Amino acid sequence: MFNNLGDLLCTITGFDSFSLQPNAGAAGEYAGLMVIRAYHKSRGDHHRNVCIIPVSAHGTNPASAAMCGMKIVPVGTDSKGNINIEELRKAAEANRDKLSALMVTYPSTHGVYEEGIDEICRIIHDNGGQVYMDGANMNAQVGLTSPGFIGADVCHLNLHKTFCIPHGGGGPGMGPIGVKKHLAPFLPSHPVVSTGGIPAPDKSHPLGTISAAPWGSALILPISYTYIAMMGSKGLTDASKIAILNANYMAKRLENYYPVLFRGVNGTVAHEFIVDLRGFKNTAGIEPEDVAKRLMDYGFHGPTMSWPVPGTLMIEPTESESKAELDRFCDALISIRKEIAQIENGKADIHNNVLKGAPHPPSLLMGDAWTKPYTREYAAFPATWLRTAKFWPTTGVYDTIIITCIDVLTMYMVIATSFAPFSQCRRWLKKRRQPTRNR
The missing domain is CATH 3.90.1150 (Aspartate Aminotransferase, domain 1)
Structure with a gap:
């Protein structure tokens, strides 16, 4: 069943191999970046340690990159919420000899489909890096497009978001990662049960394990398998369409009462939107x-x-x-x-x-x-x-204990300033705190 689930996820994402081992989204991020790092090392590129992260990325992205020992280079967004492509290009070219990866969320957390996502992927590849796509917003992709089609090299999926595993109370989560063929030999394995996708020629698994169990939280994987099997390709596609339709319906109903902060090129949003x-x-x-x-x-x-x-x-x-x-x-x-x-x-x-x-x-x-x-x-x-x-x-x-996200960002800054390896998060957090129009 696990093999069949992996095959289904490959079909959905356009990837060649999957690891079901990571236990959550952030664990999937860490695993995916470690796969990229192992890939670079196998080519003798031990020096590639720069990770470019847009300020529109999920907040765990810079933390995961820091945990992997990477140097974080933040890039801003334009007035429409898209990644500033020229700023990205300059950052990639300036670090082309050290560039390891880009972490990008698609659609972005601004609730828009990045208009230049194909160009963004091409810029990173042209400068020697790999594209890590955060799949947290896969609800707006399934059946309509895929990370592999767009140009990503690796992506994690939140099965507890897009594929039906209940996430009430904060868990349990599952964050399996899919990869293109050239990264498959570096997927995590397990000393008891081999789970490393396509083995390397020498049968080695440079990454090792990410979770104590070979298939992570294995007992909840049947939920996603059953959901995908019962929905079928049409049902999964319809789910994405309805999620996008619902978000646009709500944005339209609320636009005369609250400003909708970002919209796409056609004046629409993805599966989520921001009211200002x-x-x-x-x-x-x-x-x-x-x-x-x-x-x-x-x-x-x-x-x-x-x-x-x-x-x-x-x-x-x-x-x-x-x-x-x-x-x-x-x-x-x-x-x-x-x-x-x-x-x-x-x-x-x-x-x-x-x-x-x-x-x-x-x-x-x-x-x-x-x-x-x-x-x-x-x-x-x-x-x-x-x-x-x-x-x-x-x-x-309780007036005395209300903590807003602005306060949380300040707390993150203190932590990032004081403790390694999170010192690498400082520049991203500082840029994140800037007003949107100045990013």
Whole structure:
């Protein structure tokens, strides 16, 4: 079954061989970069240790590269969220004798398909590097394109995202890696069960093991195998199309209430999009965490906050939700926008309002004391449909322990400054913190 799953993943991704050993996405990143490093060493290129990483990449990318002992060179993005190709070209040419790899997420975390992805891959290859594609956003590729077709040499897949393994509570994850034929001999193996894909001529496996078990978290692999087998090629393609359709539908519904930060060449997004909340800090004193907290009163867990751009929300509906649920989420955000307008118009206090006070659990609403300038009823039931279907938050706000992504970036900077090997992450983090227009 594992061999069949590997074959199916090869067909889906356009790669020649797969390793099912990495236990999570970040482990897949590390394994993929180690494969690239082993490949370079086999050619006598021990000096190739530079990894170019765009600021639109996933946050674990620079950490994985640092763990592999690579020097990180960050490149910026343009006003549309795409990688700045000229900056990339200069970085690749300047490091052509030391270039090991590019780590690129496709579609990017900005929610757009990189318009010049084929040229980006060509630039890296022309300068002696390999292309590592972060497959976390594979939900927008399956059946429509593939990393191998685009030009990537290695890619990890999050089976717990794109291929149905439940990921509630943070796990368990699986991050298998697929590679082109020239990298297959360097896939991880195992001392008990050989899992190294296509063996090298001398039967050696330079990388060794990535996980203690030959197939990682083997007991959850049947979930992905069954999902792929039952969906078939048409079903998998339809899932990608619906994920993209859902994201564009929501972006269209929300665009008159919140700015959509990045769009592609046709004015559309990929399978996720970013709404910009930064202006509300000046007009109403509202931060992204206030919106995320108020969403809990509407029965929703807040989406990704302040990543990849500080002061924003990244919304990724996937193919799984019904239109009714998408509308309910959009209605909640539109209602919250009207609550923000109340603050902007001076009808609600800038410091003591329903967003700052959110969420409102039953223990607070049923308590004897109520000193807030809005009613308990409005705090609990801001929309009529909540009276018949309400998912209650269990805790209220703790002002002293709210940590935004901007604070996390600051903490990362401290860690990256103080401890090896993460000192290599400093330049990427510093560039990441710049305003989008200056990247």
